[in-house]
Amino acid sequence: MPQRYRNPNKRLNELLSTAQNKSYFVGAVTVVFIVVMSIVGIIPAYSSFTFQNEENTKRDQLIAKLTTKLTTSQALSKQYDSKQDLVAYFKITFPDLPNQQSIITLLDDITQTNNSHLQKITFNKNPAPVFVQQNYEEQIKSQQVNITADGSQSSLLSIVRDIENSRRTLNIISLSIDRKSQDALDQGAGLYGDYTLNAQMEYYFYTKPLIGE
Amino acid sequence: METNRIFNLLKPVQPPPTFWDKTYDWILGKARIVILVTELLIVFAFVAKVIVDTQARAKDEQITSLKNELGFYSAQREPLFRDVQKRDSAYQRLWTNGTSYTEVLNEIYSYVQNPGVQLTVNAEKNRVSILGYDDLSSVQSLETQLKASPTFTSVFVDTLSLEQKEILQSTGQYVLVATLSEYKREPLK
Numbered sequence: 001m002p003q004r005y006r007n008p009n010k011r012l013n014e015l016l017s018t019a020q021n022k023s024y025f026v027g028a029v030t031v032v033f034i035v036v037m038s039i040v041g042i043i044p045a046y047s048s049f050t051f052q053n054e055e056n057t058k059r060d061q062l063i064a065k066l067t068t069k070l071t072t073s074q075a076l077s078k079q080y081d082s083k084q085d086l087v088a089y090f091k092i093t094f095p096d097l098p099n100q101q102s103i104i105t106l107l108d109d110i111t112q113t114n115n116s117h118l119q120k121i122t123f124n125k126n127p128a129p130v131f132v133q134q135n136y137e138e139q140i141k142s143q144q145v146n147i148t149a150d151g152s153q154s155s156l157l158s159i160v161r162d163i164e165n166s167r168r169t170l171n172i173i174s175l176s177i178d179r180k181s182q183d184a185l186d187q188g189a190g191l192y193g194d195y196t197l198n199a200q201m202e203y204y205f206y207t208k209p210l211i212g213e
Numbered sequence: 214m215e216t217n218r219i220f221n222l223l224k225p226v227q228p229p230p231t232f233w234d235k236t237y238d239w240i241l242g243k244a245r246i247v248i249l250v251t252e253l254l255i256v257f258a259f260v261a262k263v264i265v266d267t268q269a270r271a272k273d274e275q276i277t278s279l280k281n282e283l284g285f286y287s288a289q290r291e292p293l294f295r296d297v298q299k300r301d302s303a304y305q306r307l308w309t310n311g312t313s314y315t316e317v318l319n320e321i322y323s324y325v326q327n328p329g330v331q332l333t334v335n336a337e338k339n340r341v342s343i344l345g346y347d348d349l350s351s352v353q354s355l356e357t358q359l360k361a362s363p364t365f366t367s368v369f370v371d372t373l374s375l376e377q378k379e380i381l382q383s384t385g386q387y388v389l390v391a392t393l394s395e396y397k398r399e400p401l402k
Contacts (some may be wrong), residue, residue: 019233030244036250045258052265059272066279073286076294087297094304104271130338134310140303153322161315164398171311174337177318181331204307206300207308 003064093167095205098125098143103203106168107147109197117192118152128173128202142202151193153177159197168203176201311398317341317364324358326351331386339396342371342388349373365391367388 016022080087095102100123111118124144131142149159156177163170178196180189230238263376321334321343331346343355352370359368368391375385 019231019237023233024238024239026240026244029248031239033248034251037255040214040256042251042258045255045262048264049258049262052262053271056265056268056272059269059276061225063272063279066276066283070279070283070286071281071289077286077290080293080297082292090297090300090304092298110363136306137303139299140307149397153328157315157318160318164311164313164315169311170306171307171313172314172336175314176333178333179331180326206303208296 120148
């Protein structure tokens with residue numbers, strides 16, 4: 001080993017014996033310190049800090065979205081609860097099942113309210129061709145109902161109006177309003193009115209999807 | 214034996230600093246500041262890291278809490294809302310596709326001059342047919358009024374039959390056919 005490496009203290013003292021060397025030495029140590037600190041401390045900490053900061057910005061955006069969704073859900077939930085009566089009414093007007101009894105009651109009410117006589121009511125489980133052509137979603141189902149009612153001209157027109165305005169949707173597929181023949185009227189057929197209404201209608205219900213669908 | 218002790222009470226006189234002495238002093242002073250600044254930067258970076266990490270943890274907890282709360286709504290409430298929404302949309306479609314004949318029938322009957330005669334009004338889709346027995350002037354009047362109305366796009370007498378004695382009385386059986394310009398319901402408000 002060369003002599004100069006044997007005594008590092010002496011070598012160092014020699015190195016730092018002049019102001020010029022000391023300047024170089026302190027400058028070099030400072031630069032090395034900055035470089036080492038940058039590599040092992042500042043840069044990793046800074047990159048980690050900026051990465052985490054970016055992640056936090058993403059988290060903030062997610063929180064904002066979730067909060068908006070939650071606020072909307074809470075508002076909807078509150079609205080839903082406050083309008084339970086309306087929801088229940090809606091489920092009656094657009095039920096899960098055909099509920100033919102409600103159709104009978106409804107049509108009977110309409111004819112009675114309009115001083116007419118519901119002579120006949122017939123149900124047909126099959127949907128009308130016009131309904132099939134509409135390509136509604138699978139949950140919407142339809143059945144047909146035909147009625148024959150007697151009454152005056154104005155009362156039968158009122159029945160048609162009430163049927164069309166009924167919230168339990170009844171769609172008139174076809175109708176005819178006949179004035180009874182004079183012979184029939186002479187034989188007492190005009191007890192409830194001079195006219196007869198025949199209406200073919202469809203009514204709807206909404207089947208719930210199966211669980212897991 | 215006396216020994217003379219010499220005390221130098223004069224202030225030591227330093228040789229004037231050279232260029233390198235001054236450079237050394239300057240570097241030593243600046244280097245301290247640079248090292249201090251570097252250390253401060255490190256401390257700042259680590260403190261900032263701790264702060265953002267703490268914030269991240271808090272935000273993660275907030276996200277978890279929000280997700281849990283939303284999970285309740287998704288599982289328990291959302292199916293109800295969606296059911297109502299779908300039902301409502303379906304209902305509106307059914308309503309809008311439904312037919313409306315009230316106004317048409319009212320209009321037709323308002324044109325009929327002699328309601329005591331045989332009269333049958335049929336309606337299906339956009340087609341209305343009126344089968345009646347009346348004098349020809351009334352039939353003509355009915356046809357004219359229907360043609361003048363914007364409710365109907367086309368009106369024509371499909372059938373007109375008169376028997377011999379009816380010719381003399383200008384009375385006969387007719388079938389008037391009209392096409393409706395609109396027969397769907399108004400949308401729900």
